[in-house]
Amino acid sequence: MDSPVQRSDPIVILGAGVFGLSTALHLCQRGFTDVTILDKQNYDESKYSYLEGCDAPSADMNKIIRAAYGPETVYQDLSFEAMDLWRSYNDYISAGRDLPPGLSQKDEIWVNNGNLQICAQIDLPYFERMSIENMRKAGKRDTQVVVTEKHDVNRAEKAGFGFAVDPFSRWQKNKPYQALLDTSGGFVYADKACRLVLHLARRAGVKVVLGPEAEFSGYREDPRGNITGLETVGAKTYPARLVVVACGGWTQQIVPGMDHLCETTGGSVAVVKIPKTHALYERFSPHNFPTWTYKMRDGDDGGLYGFPVDENGYFKIGYRGTKYINPQNLGDEKERSVPVTRWSKPDSITRIPSHALDRIRGFLEEFVPELGETGLDITFTRLCWYNDSFDNHFVIDHVPHKKGLMVATGGSGHAFMFLPNIGKYVVDKIEGKSGGPLDYWKWRNLEPSKKPVNVLGEGRQSERALQNQRLYQDDELVLGGTSGLGKRARL
Ligand SMILES: Cc1cc2nc3c(=O)[nH]c(=O)nc-3n(C[C@H](O)[C@H](O)[C@H](O)COP(=O)(O)OP(=O)(O)OC[C@H]3O[C@@H](n4cnc5c(N)ncnc54)[C@H](O)[C@@H]3O)c2cc1C
Known part of the structure; x- marks a missing residue:
């Protein structure tokens, strides 16, 4: 049996998007002492701003944050956990101490302005009904507002969300309209959020290497084929006990055997x-x-x-x-x-x-x-x-038959909201834990009897x-x- 990764072992993370950043920060917060993150884009220059020339889904203006997740309570719980941390990021910024370039004390990165889900029909669809039900079970029914329910709308108005009930003035224009407003939701300024987490990661002790020289060029392997590090275009070698590839849509090019996933x-x-x-x-x-x-x-x-x-x-x-x-x-x-x-x-x-x-x-x-x-x-x-991924769940796992290699990817359009906490689960995986959301995020195959949510490989x-x-x-x-x-x- 191989010994688990020790907290003093070198760990290299490839990709400084949501998964990579969060993993790096949580590793250091958990006591790992030799953590390096590499990215081929120089985010110190572009500050994760698409308008400044970088390009990745994590580098964007804004992203939706929501807790209403229909039947998927795993993500509902994860979202509430993330929201507490998003609030703590706002508090950190407003305290105004030790901010990274491009952020000022006046910045609010998480904005709780509600997330309005407009429906195609007057009867609420299954997903929205399940959101109401599962938020009720979590003691958060108050956050769910059916815009055609007077009682709900009164409650939204009292909570300061009156503006979010019919923001497109559908009723004023005599247009039919149905929607579910999640007052716990809103958005984050994505570029600023990544900028802050990169900064916090550096402060926590992460070594950061950004720019074209840090582009992956190949793995270092021992004679048994186990991964012992990686090499970059800049001809540098980064020895590692564990390499975590978190390269978003580029991951399949770097980690063999993932195209089915x-x-x-x-x-x-x-x-x-x-x-x-x-x-x-x-x-x-x-x-x-x-x-x-x-x-x-x-x-x-x-x-x-x-x-x-x-x-x-x-x-x-x-x-x-x-x-x-x-x-x-x-x-x-x-x-x-x-x-x-x-x-x-x-x-x-x-x-x-x-x-x-x-x-x-x-x-x-x-x-x-x-x-x-x-x-x-x-x-x-x-x-x-x-x-x-074929089922919209993330992929956070060791790569089968490749000791020393892990992936943290498969964001499937909803990982940004977990920037503050997804790394905690990657570190749990590294430490050999299982259960909870990690069970959804295993390296897996589509069961023949199941239909994929996303059809892959159409060519x-x-x-x-x-x-x-x-x-x-x-x-x-x-x-x-x-x-x-x-x-x-x-x-
Ligand atoms: C259009 C769109 C809208 C979305 N909206 C939302 C939303 O509203 N809410 C939400 O929660 N989520 C949303 N998401 C999902 C979320 O943005 C992503 O899941 C998340 O940003 C992915 O982060 P990542 O770390 O996996 O990848 P990425 O952001 O792609 O980061 C990967 C990094 O790897 C680097 N890299 C790649 N190849 C190499 C290499 N060879 N060497 C070195 N570095 C490399 C790249 O430069 C990049 O920085 C959306 C996604 C998209 C595409």
């Missing part, structure tokens, strides 16, 4: 810049406007979500009703989807499939026609790469392959026409 898929994002002087800026500010989702489990026709404006006036909308793939042959004879990023293909930096843009524009024209009516158009777009013939999608033309960024959902909306 995870695939990277592109989510589409569009941003409308609303100048601070514009009347809509105040209306869509976080104190007047919630985070929202629209028909999240309704396939291609739904899967929209969005945020209030940020301090630069960026009003962000995402579409994940169809997630795209980019199957490529990268030389190891295996075709797999790989992220298209601004650095791997500069021309693609802002282009999303026309189909996705049509869905986003359609939503905006139906729900926020005021944008087009006041001369605002979509300012830029982005493809942002998920690493989806180039798939309609979702970017090779088969038309990317939009600039004139499609104009709002105010008739397109997509605008014509089709049932609600």
Whole structure:
């Protein structure tokens, strides 16, 4: 039997996104003394800001935080645990001591402005009904507001969430409307959150190596094939008792044998810049406007979500009703989807499939026609790469038959909210613990009798392959026409 990893053993984490950062911080907090994190992107320069030139899902403007998780109470509990820590991050910042560059005492990274889940029908769908039920069981029924229930709405108003009940003025416009508001939810400023956790990790003793020189170039192995470290493009060797690969959508390229478990898929994002002087800026500010989702489990026709404006006036909308793939042959004879990023293909930096843009524009024209009516158009777009597991659960485990190698990945579109606490579970795994959420996050195979939540490996013939999608033309960024959902909306 191999001895467990000791707290003095060197541990190298590859990837400084949500999983890597959180793991690094929790390792040091647990008493590990030789922890190094590497990333090929220089986040000290870009500060995790997509607008400053980096590109990873963790490097973003904002991300939804929610505890309403339908039947999935594992994540509901995890989310409440994370929210306590998000609050402690806000407290840390407001104390104003020892802040990283790019953060000031006035910054609030976690904003509890509510998460509104807009539904396609008046009868609440299963997921929303289960959220109410499971929040009730957790003693949090008060946080769930059915917008058509007077009693619930009164309660939301008393709690200061009146603004979040009908933020698109559907009733005023005589449009049918149903939604469940989760007043425990909201969003975090993602770039600032990563910046803070990187800083806390450094303070806790993590060695940080960022930039192109830190790009992975190969493993170090002993004669039995066990991993004993890794090498980087900068010709440096990092010996390690354990290597944890946390490279998001790039993980499958680095960890062999994972393609049955995870695939990277592109989510589409569009941003409308609303100048601070514009009347809509105040209306869509976080104190007047919630985070929202629209028909999240309704396939291609739904899967929209969005945020209030940020301090630069960026009003962000995402579409994940169809997630795209980019199957490529990268030389190891295996075709797999790989992220298209601004650095791997500069021309693609802002282009999303026309189909996705049509869905986003359609939503905006139906729900926020005021944008087009006041001369605002979509300012830029982005493809942002998920690493989806077949069942939407994360993957935190040792790699079978590769001693010394672990993965922490499979965010499947919902890992950002766990930045403060996911690392705790990675460290539990490293320390040989099991049970609880770790049982969901094992290295696993799809049981033949089960249907995957996400179908993986469709390849180039798939309609979702970017090779088969038309990317939009600039004139499609104009709002105010008739397109997509605008014509089709049932609600
Ligand atoms: C469009 C979109 C919307 C989302 N919305 C939400 C949301 O609202 N709420 C939520 O909770 N979650 C959300 N998520 C999910 C969440 O953002 C991700 O699960 C999480 O950020 C993934 O973190 P990660 O550490 O796995 O990967 P990443 O953020 O991809 O980080 C991986 C890192 O590895 C580095 N790397 C890659 N290859 C190498 C290499 N060869 N050498 C060195 N370094 C390397 C990269 O530079 C990168 O920094 C969303 C995701 C997407 C795509």
